[in-house]
Amino acid sequence: MSLENLSPTDRQHRTFREDLLDWYHEHKRSMPWRETNDPYRIWVSEIMLQQTRVDTVRDYYPRFLEAFPTVEALAEAERDEVLKYWEGLGFYARARHLHEAAQTVVEEHDGTVPDTMETIRDLKGIGPYTAAAVLSIAYERPHAVLDGNVTRVLSRVFAVDEDATTTAAQNALRDLANDLIDDEQPGDFNQAMMELGALVCTPSTPLCDRCPLQDVCRAHEAGTEEDYPITPESDPVPHHDIAVGLVFDDDHLLIQRRPDEGLLGGLWEFPGGKQEDAESLETACRRELKEELGIDVSIDDHFYTLSHAYSHFKITLHAFRCHISSGTPEAREEQPFKWVHVSELDDYAFPRANRRLIEELERRQTEPSLFD
Template identity: 80%
Template sequence: MLDWYDTHKRSMPWRETDDPYRIWVSEIMLQQTRVDTVRDYYHRFLEAFPTVEALADADRDTVLKHWEGLGFYARARHLHTAAQHVVDEHDGTVPSTMDAIKDLKGVGPYTAAAVLSIAYRKPHAVLDGNVTRVLSRVFAVDEDATTSAAEGHLRDLANELLDPDRPGDFNQAMMELGALVCTPRTPHCDRCPLNAVCRAHDAGTEEDYPITPESEPVPHEDIAVGLVFDDNDRLLIQRRPDEGLLGGLWEFPGGKQEGDESMEAACRREVREELGVGMTDVEPFYTLSHAYSHFKITLHAFRGRLADGPPEAREDQPFRWVTVDELDDYAFPRANRRLIEELVRRQTEPSLFD
């Protein structure tokens, strides 16, 4: 595995540093996100926050703005909180023991093992989706890989195989093999350094592993949002609660359609419920579809004027009036960002507002 890795590993910026902070940032970013997507974000994020102290000192909105578009925003919030903990409790040094690093917000078994093995060369095996797939095929593990029992079995195998002299490289070799060769569909077994010992390959059943339950249908929801303008052509935006989906990001007020109400009615109701104001001169503005990790939405945006007021902020959900040009200063979910792009486009073509 190490010989194969030394020859075939991809060049990545986080593989060119021994700084535990930078390695930690990369591991958080790489969770459920493609390598090619992470590269640019990694560089920009570290330009803004080159040290753990810089990240700890930043305000939450600034951190989220630099994370905007990367998704899974709880990662950014937890990384920010954990950086403050590292500064306050560990003098700015990322912990080098399993117990201490797992105390950090957002650091689970995988991230802890990855940072400790790569940055500190500690003998902790990682178990992510790629490693699970490789081990399940090599050993033909006939267990549901999503169960805790199977996870424990696979973790034991990973630790038994781990090279104690180069644990970080071995972990990365296993993940790299899963990403480049032992892929979920049509694996490249002819290029695999483990094909001679892989039980699934020997039986021709590679794609039967890992064993997982059948996927449930992806839910779909219709969402109505209001683009509420005041008399000065400023837009009303509000910040989502810190916890939960897209926590801490700014958005246009809105929510799910209820029952058989029309989308316009849903928009008016949601704006009233969330900010205590009504809308007048309401008209359809834009409709778009967007997919999250576990569900899909169709977003129906309506444009209108503030009918009464002033708005009232909910606890942990402040609001602001901003111009279209100022929207770029705030971190928005990707679907809202697409609405902003349409707003900007129509702003440059005033006739489209008629």
């Protein structure tokens, strides 16, 4: 079906509003964020769930809310503390934006999460998906969500034969979801669509014989379920070699905070950067430390190498033990640095690849040679 013709039949309307909701009420998984109507708690869960597995969020969500039980508590917290509770969840801009938006809610909305599309969209980090999720689940406003799961379900039921990732397709699918939504239970409707995509209408081998939409699904009728959604060929995932310095001064290590904006913004890390063409890893390490901190270092030895995958690229991270041969570290480009003992590293929020280096440092802490 083309985007212009996306229009549900009466039977499809009924099936989405009755059979899908019945299925959801019977099969929904128990989640801590499904046991509250508190808009702040629902908002936190929706931010955490973006691009993150439910099982991972189950661990982080109660810890985060224990530390920041109200929007006021989050607004008053230091950003480093918020990032520490987010450490390991990835996509750290989410935490920075959530923190900033909590301050806006307290300062401009008397601590009440806005309940209209216009006002909630003004908050930092709240896009159309999160706005619709919070408004429908917390306030029962009829705004349909469109995420990867919903896109897949709708693309299959309506056999959408165009690239589902384009803005035009996403807008058309959102309009379609808004047409289908149950006005009396919009929160449950949205959660039912996402739950169906997660549990039944899975990317491969969907479980059509357990699906409440089976009788109105065009892809199922044609046996072409896995042909949808249509997506463009993805480019190969880039790979980078990263050289970092574990710069020791007796039993203290040099760490540096990343710039606020951009990937892993505001987290601490061991200084270093990408290897350039025709450059050895050791040279890359020395060059990066000179550029970032203004110091010359001597490399003592190779410490550890690990691989890590981010959402859009992969890295191999090579860590070298170093000591300063000349110069004194200077904070450049608003990136403060600190000297910390290995035992204090847990007090700071690090990206996951750096955290694995820390685990290796802690493991070897008892080796007499570590601080030589």
